Amino acid sequence: MSTLICGSIAFDSIMVFQDHFKNHILPEQIHILNVSFLVPEMRREFGGCAGNIAYNLKLLGGDPLIMATVGDDAGPYLERLDSLGLSRAHVTHVPGTYTAQAFITTDLDDNQITAFHPGAMVHSHLNKVEHSAGVTLGIVAPDGRDGMLEHSRQFAEAGIPFVFDPGQGLPMFNGEELLACLQLATYCTVNDYEARLLSERTGRSIEALANEVEALIVTRGSEGSEIYTGGRRIDIPCARAAALEDPTGCGDAYRAGLLYGIENGLDWDQTGRLASLMGALKIACRGGQNHAPSRDQIADAYRAAFGSTLW
Template sequence: MRTLICGSIAYDNIMVFEDRFKNHILPEKIHVLNVAFLVPEMRRNFGGCAGNIAYNLKMLGGDPVMMATVGDDYASYATRFEQLNLSQEYIYQVPDTYTAQAFITTDLDDNQITAFHPGAMNFSHLNSVKDSREIRLGIVAPDGRDGMMQHAREFHEMGIPFMFDPGQGLPMYDGNELLNFIQQANYIAVNDYEAQLLQDRTGCKLESLVNKDKVFIITLGASGSVIYVGGKKIEIPCVEPSEIVDPTGCGDAYRAGLLYGIVKGLDWQATGRLGSLLGSLKIAYRGGQNHQFTREEVDQAYFENFGTRVL
């Protein structure tokens, strides 16, 4: 089953400042701040929610199809997708723009200063779900504001079940807009902070947002996750990682597990556990797409953690 993944494709430029910001920023001079940081170490990672989710879903044996907008600097990412055999059928290159990218500077205390340039992501509404073919499941992940609203509406109008994953894009919407997303979606996936923000924005308690007609997934970091479905609350444990290196992209890996479970008709306990396992495998590597696994390795790790097979 082809799964349409609407979301961002981005480059993550990560730089390491070999000192501490506090040694170079004078509190009494914040109003006239003018500083420069020498960053001898720099790496560029492939990222973006659509790219990260598709990367993980493909390794599971799924059939992800990305819908995203990119800029004139897309060539290296395009080559990567070719090597990974990931469809670029619905990736639209917007002339005279840059692909979305983050510039992250980290100091020795793991403090971060981040600048994000949305670039071509702002034109995500130029893509239409109605142009897609043979899609039976979708996800609306963080992307351009107008594009997220349009794609959710199109999924709903076409009767294609989809997951709403607002992520860092949640603050772009007011309460009524968020309630509309929830009404249209079949599945809603947020982390614990986003769940609280969702309640604050909509003025609705979690109990009223969660109903028997929707599946509501809340990730809780090291505390695992919970899935509300059919009037029940399913608690999903966190899988102990081999090491904790970088949480970037863990949520996307988790969502790939959810999408795979939905497509394969797994029960929600198995689906949540698979998502938890994928997040654990990812966190041991830097970046959102530098980890690798085979279906057999995932199945074995699932057996070791939960005592059953899943793939």
């Protein structure tokens, strides 16, 4: 039972400015902004929604298949996929492009200035869901706009249940397009900000939108999450994290927990709690893919957090 994960593969270059942006950006001079920040600390992380989700699903014992597009500079990422035992059969190289990448500068107040280059991601529509075999579940995560629309339609045409996860790509779509994707999807997941935007753009309440899918999941950070299904709302508590190091990739870890629960027939309360736990395990480490608990350690952490067994 494979889960097809349509989304981005990206590099994240994270730099730390040992001062405060506010000391160097003068409000009265904002119309002629020209600043340079010395960043002695820098690290490069493997990221992207598809890469992060697949990494976490593999930790859980799932069988993720990544469907993504990469550029000429993807060699180190492809080698990493091989080392992790993650198939790259559906990772397409687009010649003459760069792999999607974010350049993030953080100051001492944790303010961030980010530049994002989509690169090969805008060609994600070149990948076709029907080219994969043995897939029983899917997810359409943030990716190129055309790819997200096409993959939603292709999953539905193939009769494969899938999660619609618009994420940071949500502003690319109008209300009609978002509603059409919801009606094609089996499940939908958004964070609380995205839920408000989804509601505004479609002109429908979250409760009404939940009627379009089997379950609509809204994450609320430290306040936990909510699962709307079967005309009711299930409140999921936030799992306590060992440390609060870096929120990058926490939403993707949560989604991996959702996919595992759906694929393995867990009830929604268990599925939501597992997803919450995966986010908590991630936030204790820097980067989207540097936490590495074993499956047994995940089960122990679930028992400690919620007082019940998972498997």
